[in-house]
Amino acid sequence: MAPMDEDQPDVAAVVEATADDIATMEIRGAATIGDAAAEALATQAERSDAATPAAFRDQLRAAARELYETRPTAVSLPNALRYVLRGIEGETVEELRESTIASAEEFRTDLEQAQEQLGEVGANRLRDGDVVMTHCHSTDALSCVEAALDAGKEIEAIVKETRPRKQGHITAEQLREWGVPVTLVVDNAARRYLDDADHVLVGADSIAADGSVINKIGTSGLAVNARERGVPVMVAAQTIKLHPDTMTGHTVEIEMRDESEVLSETEYADITGGDRTDEGLTVENPAFDVTPPRHVDAIVTERGQFPPESIVTLMRELFGETTGEPWEV
Numbered sequence: 001m002a003p004m005d006e007d008q009p010d011v012a013a014v015v016e017a018t019a020d021d022i023a024t025m026e027i028r029g030a031a032t033i034g035d036a037a038a039e040a041l042a043t044q045a046e047r048s049d050a051a052t053p054a055a056f057r058d059q060l061r062a063a064a065r066e067l068y069e070t071r072p073t074a075v076s077l078p079n080a081l082r083y084v085l086r087g088i089e090g091e092t093v094e095e096l097r098e099s100t101i102a103s104a105e106e107f108r109t110d111l112e113q114a115q116e117q118l119g120e121v122g123a124n125r126l127r128d129g130d131v132v133m134t135h136c137h138s139t140d141a142l143s144c145v146e147a148a149l150d151a152g153k154e155i156e157a158i159v160k161e162t163r164p165r166k167q168g169h170i171t172a173e174q175l176r177e178w179g180v181p182v183t184l185v186v187d188n189a190a191r192r193y194l195d196d197a198d199h200v201l202v203g204a205d206s207i208a209a210d211g212s213v214i215n216k217i218g219t220s221g222l223a224v225n226a227r228e229r230g231v232p233v234m235v236a237a238q239t240i241k242l243h244p245d246t247m248t249g250h251t252v253e254i255e256m257r258d259e260s261e262v263l264s265e266t267e268y269a270d271i272t273g274g275d276r277t278d279e280g281l282t283v284e285n286p287a288f289d290v291t292p293p294r295h296v297d298a299i300v301t302e303r304g305q306f307p308p309e310s311i312v313t314l315m316r317e318l319f320g321e322t323t324g325e326p327w328e329v
């Protein structure tokens with residue numbers, strides 16, 4: 001356990017480690033982040049030394065808050081926390097512990113199943129011989145390719161590198177493992193290579209109630225170019241990516257990451273002639289952007305595919321009208 005602080009509920013060291021890993025992107029990708037958060041809450045429950053049910057619940061809430069404060073954009077994180085916390089029931093610490101662990105397990109199983117089901121739906125959009133263009137690395141998007149391959153279709157991929165963190169390399173590695181021919185291109189080459197693509201296939205970190213897709217920076221430009229070239233844009237997103245707060249007018253916060261991901265110390269020094277405090281040079285590093293619904297052809301979920309404008313009906317069905325912070329359940 002972390003060092004004791006009289007006012008702070010005890011959060012397990014492993015929860016803090018998971019939170020760190022999410023913040024530094026050792027653990028990344030919206031679904032993977034949700035999965036890791038659920039696992040961390042189960043571990044918190046397992047290791048809790050709370051003497052009373054109230055203390056146990058306080059610890060769980062504190063753990064959820066710590067995990068929540070890591071990255072702001074992927075709604076899979078608060079949705080996962082909310083799901084697990086809602087499943088906690090019982091009168092004694094032991095009952096609470098068991099129900100937390102069971103709730104986290106249920107969430108993680110559902111997540112895996114949802115991704116498989118989504119893959120089946122997405123694969124129906126892919127024909128034998130199709131070429132997909134990908135951006136970043138999305139396990140939901142790759143699940144569609146995997147299901148298409150399992151159905152005996154041949155698929156090729158044009159993989160965008162995805163600066164600054166080059167998650168395209170992870171996508172390329174996975175696709176090559178499956179035997180998919182990959183053409184890796186720098187982001188700036190995407191428009192040129194759209195002529196060779198039958199689909200743009202991306203994931204999502206959050207989907208807003210109006211059907212906007214919040215995904216890795218560069219997605220919106222890609223979608224605009226794809227629309228101009230007549231290439232359909234398919235977004236693979238489990239329902240855990242639906243952002244409930246957007247039903248009541250909230251916007252999705254776009255994470256700004258450190259400038260060091262864009263520019264190394266040496267590169268910075270080269271530009272400024274060694275002046276580390278040059279106020280005339282600003283580096284911005286937004287991790288995500290918003291693609292409006294008019295540039296998206298289909299959102300593929302485990303509940304079927306939706307035109308982006310109709311996704312709000314699914315959101316109402318799943319979440320009702322309102323939600324609070326995950327620990328306010």
Ligand SMILES: O=P(O)(O)OC[C@H]1O[C@H](OP(=O)(O)O)[C@H](O)[C@@H]1O
Pocket residue numbers: 028029030031032135136137138139140141167202203204205215216287
């Ligand atoms: O849930 P899955 O489909 O795996 O990933 C969804 C999205 O998460 C990633 O964000 P980051 O690399 O964590 O910043 C990408 O934006 C990707 O499209």
